[in-house]
């Protein structure tokens with residue numbers, strides 16, 4: 157399973173990259189606009205920072221077919237490998253996905269709100285499918301839809317990976333990891349929430365205090 161960060165904040169990525177096994181970074185146009193940096197600067201800093209094996213996902217902005225294709229080609233050419241164009245599953249997007257896959261380019265189908273939208277993008281050859289979990293929950297059983305999607309891909313022997321996105325709490329992430337999701341992309345604050353149980357800090361303080369009382373020092377070695 158791939159654990160990916162959904163952010164344009166390079167400092168946050170660097171910090172979490174030291175703590176956890178980060179498989180890559182996703183961004184979208186809104187995330188980039190909130191960074192306070194130019195899109196060129198955001199893209200360049202991640203191209204420079206990410207290790208070759210880490211994946212980078214950048215979304216096209218244009219809704220016009222030819223420009224969408226050209227943006228996607230620009231994105232895919234940013235690095236020698238492991239760089240994917242995020243294409244929203246509009247009618248134009250489905251058409252673009254077919255062409256981009258015929259060119260052998262990496263594609264993530266995004267802005268997915270139903271298992272059916274995702275499944276048809278998988279038939280078009282998309283490498284990754286990004287259902288917007290929390291937003292889907294606003295319409296109904298978002299988690300159930302994504303679990304259905306996993307079963308649909310397996311039943312139909314399709315190789316697209318599901319990268320669940322748009323999380324608002326750790327319970328949503330937990331439910332999909334338990335269900336066998338292929339990848340999740342989470343904002344840094346959710347990654348920290350997953351490793352921030354207060355009981356851990358309390359337990360460590362207790363160990364240190366007991367050690368200090370018994371041996372008068374705070375390390376294993378004297």
Ligand code: E4P
Pocket residue numbers: 162182183184266286288290291321322323341
């Ligand atoms: C990720 O690839 C998506 O663009 C992102 O998770 C959407 O999240 P949001 O619902 O918080 O905008």
